[in-house]
Amino acid sequence: MIDWMAFLTVFVAALVSACIAVTLFSLGLRLGDGTAAWRRPVSVLMFVLCAAAVVFGLYLIVGDHLLTLFGA
């Protein structure tokens, strides 16, 4: 029968990761829209963290395949 624990794990993981990515990107946009000197670097940091999340997603898609292809 259906593995409800696996489903719950998927649900929580998807919810947390999507919300983190959207929060970071939104904060990047919000903080980039202002004149205070501190806002720009913090905004860039938010985008960098969001990019890291995208790179991690990329690793999840291709990481295993690349490891198999290159025999690591």
Place this chain on the structure above:
Amino acid sequence: MDPLILVALVIALALFFDFTNGFHDTANAMATPIATGALGPKTAVALAAVLNLIGAFLSTEVAKTISGGLIREGDGGVQIGPELILAGLIGAIVWNLVTWLLGLPSSSSHALFGGLIGASVVGAGFGVIDGGVLVSKILIPAVLAPVTAGVVSYLATKIAYAVTRKRERDGFKKGQIFTSSLVSLAHGTNDAQKTMGVITLALIAAGFQTVGSGPELWVIAACAIAIAAGTYSGGWRIIRTMGRGITDVEPAQGFAAEAATTATILASTHLGFALSTTQVASGSVIGTGIGRKGASVRWRTAGRIALGWLITIPAAGLVGAAAALLVQLGPGGIVAAVVLALVAITGIFLWSRRSHVDHRNLHQPEPGVFVRPKKRKARR
């Protein structure tokens, strides 16, 4: 019939199924970036095609059973010969084209499973279907996928609108390019494998390849090119439904929906609970429609899509069963099944010309339209 000719027919149909899979599923990744103007229609499908092509080559694991365990194959179960695979493919292709004609984002995997189930039932009876797998791998996930993605997308949309101000939200378009690219790449790694599995199984069944061996390089290359070509051809009807038919999507919504789709697909793939990409993407669009204040979901369209999901397996199964009845008559029956399938495919394409939809008649917003301040009423 000469096994070589039969296998050649199976390969040709399998590649055509792969092509339909590509254009059927372009919308999963690219409907919202096109709807918000983050990417031009032709650029979006070209990007999706390239990523699907790359993704297909990255996959090295081919499913051991093409039916995902739904049909009791192998030792002690039914041996699906090339004739039944051919019949199953006919069912999957015809149903994929019918749903494309109607602009319904239905699951290509379910169409393939349905076609194979129908053909196998005719070939070996109802006993070949594993009911437990049908419920646990298809029916329950079909309900859970859109609900999960919908909830995730709803919350992500709420966050995006709570954190940003209206004039900042055009920036989400750039983010959409990355999230939709991830969905395309993930699609390529998953979906092209199914066709590789079908072709490899047919080659093994006909004795052209050793049992237990993986797909040949030419099979991988052919499947990668077929799914990429299908993706590039657009599937504009389904893109229109997903991008504009369910709800009007703004850049912040598009980003939230794509982030939800990406997160749900990656989590489901890596945590052992497979969910349909099409159903996840559709659920995300509905979720983002509910999540934005002032937006509305066209429930009539959503209901049509859900109905399409509900009948995909039985409908593809019926066509697959009818084709299986013909192919069991011998070489003449196989030729008749293929000819009838070609007639059906041609008929659907000709019918689609009556209301032609392509990238030129997809509505795309003007740049900045989502962040432009509303005009105030003139004071008297």
